[in-house]
Amino acid sequence: MKRPFRVATAVVAAALVFAGCGSDDETTAASGGQQEDRVLRVGMYGGSWTEAVKETAAKAFTEATGARVEYVEGNPSDLAAKVYASAAQGSDPPIDLIETDTQTQSQLAERGALMPTSEYADKAEDTFGSVETPPVNDGYAPPHCDWYIAMVYNTEKFEKANLPVPTSWDDLFDPKLAGHVAIPDIATAMGVPTIFGVSGDESPAGMTKGIERLAKLDAYSVYSSSSDMSSDFANGNVWAASATDGRAWQLVDDGQPAKVVYPTIAGSDKIGPLAGNCYLDVVKGSKNADLGAEFIKATYADRAQVDFAKLTAYLPSSPTALKTLVEENPDWTERVPDRAEAAEMDWSQIVPNLDKIVDQFNRAVGR
Amino acid sequence: MTALSASGPTGARDTEARRHLPRLTWRSLVIPLVAFQFLLCFAPQLYFYRLGLAENVSPGVVDTSVLTFENFREIFSDPFYRSVILKTLQFGAMMVVVCGVLGFPLAYVISRSDRLRAPLLLIVLVTSFMSVIVKVLGWRILLGDSGPINDVLRFLHLTDDPLRLVNSMTGAVIGTAHAVLPFVVLLLVPVIDQVPRQLEHAAAGLGASRARALVNVVVPECRAGLIGGALITFAYAMGSFTTPSLLGGKSTLILPILIRQQVTTTVDYALAAALSLTLMVIVLIVTIIALRLTRTTRVSV
Numbered sequence: 001m002k003r004p005f006r007v008a009t010a011v012v013a014a015a016l017v018f019a020g021c022g023s024d025d026e027t028t029a030a031s032g033g034q035q036e037d038r039v040l041r042v043g044m045y046g047g048s049w050t051e052a053v054k055e056t057a058a059k060a061f062t063e064a065t066g067a068r069v070e071y072v073e074g075n076p077s078d079l080a081a082k083v084y085a086s087a088a089q090g091s092d093p094p095i096d097l098i099e100t101d102t103q104t105q106s107q108l109a110e111r112g113a114l115m116p117t118s119e120y121a122d123k124a125e126d127t128f129g130s131v132e133t134p135p136v137n138d139g140y141a142p143p144h145c146d147w148y149i150a151m152v153y154n155t156e157k158f159e160k161a162n163l164p165v166p167t168s169w170d171d172l173f174d175p176k177l178a179g180h181v182a183i184p185d186i187a188t189a190m191g192v193p194t195i196f197g198v199s200g201d202e203s204p205a206g207m208t209k210g211i212e213r214l215a216k217l218d219a220y221s222v223y224s225s226s227s228d229m230s231s232d233f234a235n236g237n238v239w240a241a242s243a244t245d246g247r248a249w250q251l252v253d254d255g256q257p258a259k260v261v262y263p264t265i266a267g268s269d270k271i272g273p274l275a276g277n278c279y280l281d282v283v284k285g286s287k288n289a290d291l292g293a294e295f296i297k298a299t300y301a302d303r304a305q306v307d308f309a310k311l312t313a314y315l316p317s318s319p320t321a322l323k324t325l326v327e328e329n330p331d332w333t334e335r336v337p338d339r340a341e342a343a344e345m346d347w348s349q350i351v352p353n354l355d356k357i358v359d360q361f362n363r364a365v366g367r
Numbered sequence: 368m369t370a371l372s373a374s375g376p377t378g379a380r381d382t383e384a385r386r387h388l389p390r391l392t393w394r395s396l397v398i399p400l401v402a403f404q405f406l407l408c409f410a411p412q413l414y415f416y417r418l419g420l421a422e423n424v425s426p427g428v429v430d431t432s433v434l435t436f437e438n439f440r441e442i443f444s445d446p447f448y449r450s451v452i453l454k455t456l457q458f459g460a461m462m463v464v465v466c467g468v469l470g471f472p473l474a475y476v477i478s479r480s481d482r483l484r485a486p487l488l489l490i491v492l493v494t495s496f497m498s499v500i501v502k503v504l505g506w507r508i509l510l511g512d513s514g515p516i517n518d519v520l521r522f523l524h525l526t527d528d529p530l531r532l533v534n535s536m537t538g539a540v541i542g543t544a545h546a547v548l549p550f551v552v553l554l555l556v557p558v559i560d561q562v563p564r565q566l567e568h569a570a571a572g573l574g575a576s577r578a579r580a581l582v583n584v585v586v587p588e589c590r591a592g593l594i595g596g597a598l599i600t601f602a603y604a605m606g607s608f609t610t611p612s613l614l615g616g617k618s619t620l621i622l623p624i625l626i627r628q629q630v631t632t633t634v635d636y637a638l639a640a641a642l643s644l645t646l647m648v649i650v651l652i653v654t655i656i657a658l659r660l661t662r663t664t665r666v667s668v
Contacts, residue, residue, distance in 0.1 A: 081631040084427030088636070111426055179512070179531065185617070187632045220512065221534045222617040231504075236513035237533070355426075358632055363447050365617060 035067040040291045042280075043082075044099035046073030047227065048250075052311035057144075057298040064298070067291050075225070076104035077187050083113050083283055096286040097295060101189030102276040106351040109140050115282040115289055117141050143277030143317040144299035145246075145308065148262055148337055149193040152248035156257040157239040168264045169197040172240060178218040180239035182232060185224040186361035192350060193275030194242045195357070200267040202349045207357050215364040222365055233258070244276075246314035249335055253313060262337050270343035277317060412647075419641035426634035438641035448625075452645065455605060455621040458539065459653075462604035463597045465544045466551045470596060471589075473548075474555035475581065479564070488556070495549035503613045506542045507533055510614070539615030546610060547603045551596040558592030559585065591661050598657045605650050622646045 042058075044050055050071050058069050072079070072095050082094045100108060108114045116139045151166050158165070161176050172181055184190035196202055199210030220238050223229040226247045232238040234256055241248075251258040262271040280299055282292040298304060305316035306325045315336065316322045326332050350357070422433040442448045477487045509516055510532035517529040532538050562585055570580035586593070608623040615621075622642055629639035 077631050081634060084634050088427045088429070107426075179528075187628070224612075228613070231507065232511070235508060235511050237511040355633060362620075362628060362632075 035065050035291070038065075038067040038288065038291060039070050040067055040097065040288050040295060041070045041072055041095045042097045042099070042295065043072040043074060043079040043095035044097075044280075045075065046071075048312060049099075052308050053299075055311060056304040056307045057295065057301070060301065060304060061295045061298040065291060065294055067288075069295070075187070076100045076189065080104050080108055080113070083108065084111065087113055087284070092287070093283040093285045095283055096288040097280050097292045098283050100279045100281060102279075102347055103189055103192055103350075103354065105140060105279045105281060106347055107354060108281065110351060113284050114140055115284050115286065115292075117281070117293075141279050141281045141296055142300075143279050144296075144305065145278040145312075145314040146274065146317050147244040147246050147276055147278070147314055148272045148342060149190060149197055149242060149275040150245040150248045150260050151240060151263050152233065152243055152251055152258050152260050153240040154233065154236070154238075154257055155259050157236065161239075163239075165259075166240065166261055166263055169242075169266055171263065172198070172242070173213075173217060177240055179220055180237070181217060181219045182221045182223050182229045182238040182241035182243075183214060183217065183219050183365075184226075184229075184242060185222050186358050186365075187224055188226075189276050190242060190244055191361065192354075192357065193273055193345060195361070196265070196273055196275075196343075196345055197242065197263070198266050200265045200343075202346050204349075204353050204356070207350070207353065208360060211357070211360050211364050214361075219365075230254075244314070245335070245337075246312055249313035260335075262342075265343050268343060270341060271337060272342035273345050274337075274339065274342040275345060278314065415640050416644045416647070417640070418636050419638075419644045421637050421640075423635045423637035427636065429637050438638050439645070441638065442641055442645060448642075451620055451622060451625050452649070454619070455623075455646070456649070458536065458543075458611070458619065458621050459601045459604045461536070461540050462543055462547065463600050465540055466548055466600040467593065467597060469544065470548055470551035470555060471586070471593065474552045475559055475585065477552065477556050478559035491549045491552050494545070495553070499546055499609050502545055503542055503610055506538065506545070506614055510538050510541065533614060534616030534618060536615060536619050539611040539619040539621075542610040542614040543604055543607050546607070547600050550599055550603070554596050554599065555589065555592050558589050558595075562588045594657050594661045598654060601653055601657075602650050605646060 040061075042053075044053065050073060054069075054071075061067070062069060074082075076099060079095065079098050080100070083098060086093050098108070098114075105114070151169070151172070153166055157163075157180070163174060163176050164171075166172070171177075172183075183194055186192070192207075195207055195210035195214065197210075198213045199206045201207075201209065221228065221232055223232075223241075226243060229238065229241050229243060230247065230251060233241060233251055234254075245260060245262070248258070248260040252260060264271050265273065280292075280296045282289045282296070286292060299308075300318065302316070302318055302321040302324060305318050305321035306328065308314065309316050309321070309325050309332075310329070313335070316325060322336065326336060417431065418429050419438055420434055420436065421429045421431045422435055422437065424430045442452075473487070473491075477484050477491070480487075508514055511517070512529040512531075512533075514532075516532065517526075520526045520530060530537075532541070566584050566588070567577075567580045570584045571577070575583065606623060608627060611619045611621055612624050612627075622645070626639050626642045626646070629635045629642065
């Protein structure tokens with residue numbers, strides 16, 4: 001009896017050792033150019049996001065500069081925490097470029113953790129003057145993609161429960177949806193826009209009202225990772241979720257029984273909101289700021305934005321790229337809401353109160 | 368005799384030389400480990416805890432020239448933080464009960480069954496090798512509203528609506544118990560091994576049922592091991608983050624999750640450090656109590 005047990009243990013141990021040997025190659029090899037010995041460390045979301053960046057902007061960047069790109073995966077808030085920690089210790093930043101959302105960029109900019117973009121913003125304007133969305137934080141990078149907050153719902157579950165097609169954020173509170181809704185955590189880029197969606201007011205009082213409403217919602221989950229929400233949606237646990245439109249459309253593209261709607265904001269006939277943008281900024285103290293600027297510019301290229309949108313379902317920030325995208329893929333029309341109908345959040349009201357909003361949310365929602 | 372006479376003076380010199388060298392005993396072997404632990408574990412911890420007595424000037428910036436108890440005052444005066452501490456203790460206590468109730472019978476079967484010992488030990492070992500993330504993702508599917516466990520409960524008409532097993536304390540306890548149970552079982556098996564089977568036979572001879580013999584004879588003999596297992600479980604639960612956050616969701620806001628929030632979202636290192644120190648002190652107090660109980664048990668045994 002002892003011998004088979006030992007053999008089995010050895011086999012299991014060997015399998016685990018071999019399993020542990022596998023690793024993802026996070027590095028894009030230099031394909032030529034002048035700066036093969038330089039490495040640009042880019043902090044961004046992992047998974048399909050990073051893969052899409054590798055396929056689009058990073059490829060063009062490496063071809064142009066020859067520099068290698070190393071990806072450090074993480075959510076903007078986690079990456080920002082690393083940046084703050086290194087800045088507090090006075091050490092070199094752990095990454096050269098950071099992928100952020102509007103909320104995180106605002107915080108980083110306010111705390112002086114980003115390098116102002118004057119060096120390459122002008123170039124960006126000349127070369128990629130088509131970038132439509134201005135930077136919320138003046139002096140920092142314009143966005144390379146846009147997203148709206150959307151509601152994704154499970155058509156089969158809605159039909160079975162005889163639920164109407166949602167049209168407003170108020171519909172999240174339908175008693176029949178109790179226990180089947182997912183909302184984003186405040187630590188994510190979607191947290192504040194979702195609060196805005198259910199309150200329609202970005203003033204401190206409006207945010208408090210929105211948080212109080214969300215606290216009463218019987219949510220299945222308050223997710224801190226969009227992939228968790230996708231998994232719960234796919235398993236049928238979540239029937240409706242507040243998510244970025246890019247993530248929502250990914251569920252449709254994956255063949256889930258999903259539909260995406262852009263609900264109207266509470267007390268308004270505006271949809272959305274056009275909640276956030278995707279930014280890449282150079283981290284203060286980076287020794288590769290020049291390479292970082294080149295990488296950022298590569299993300300503004302119309303072709304890069306079109307291909308990035310096809311791979312991730314996130315909309316280009318450049319109107320030219322957006323036009324090209326719809327021309328090449330007519331079915332994308334339904335994925336491009338009319339900007340005039342969308343509400344844009346006034347982040348200048350929100351950013352000064354962010355710490356309070358985060359604290360209020362953490363104390364009230366999901367507990 | 369020749370050899371003895373030849374080694375005589377040399378041996379005396381060696382003994383003399385050894386007398387002047389520091390005495391190397393088996394205990395000396397722990398010195399590198401202690402130094403390693405101190406440098407790589409305790410020193411950064413102490414540095415971080417020190418921040419708890421400092422002032423958070425702005426996000427990510429702590430003024431260590433100030434010595435203040437303000438962070439602790441905030442923690443113990445704010446009902447929110449007090450409720451998180453209570454929830455953390457509640458979570459730890461539930462874990463101890465669940466792991467004790469599940470772990471002891473399993474360890475007993477492994478210890479007493481010659482036929483099942485090897486396969487069960489293998490299962491327990493393999494379970495302990497598995498990645499926490501893999502386990503958690505599996506549990507998320509199993510415990511979900513549309514998962515097989517709720518399906519079975521509905522099929523058996525034990526419930527009409529799905530039980531909220533994920534994103535609840537229940538899910539966090541189940542997932543964390545799955546992670547810590549192998550360690551508890553591996554700790555208890557040798558403890559039960561040392562309890563002579565004759566004691567159970569004697570109890571049976573005196574008319575006790577097997578269950579009664581287990582409860583009245585084996586369990587008291589294993590009290591020290593059970594306290595050790597409870598201690599491991601409690602300490603593990605108090606420090607666990609991944610499983611409670613993925614299976615417990617927002618409704619299981621325990622200290623490790625709150626500390627992470629303070630570090631990454633609020634970027635208040637001083638408060639995070641004070642919360643960490645609070646957590647450490649709680650675990651320390653419980654450990655001291657448990658060790659005293661173990662000592663009492665040893666004396667009474």
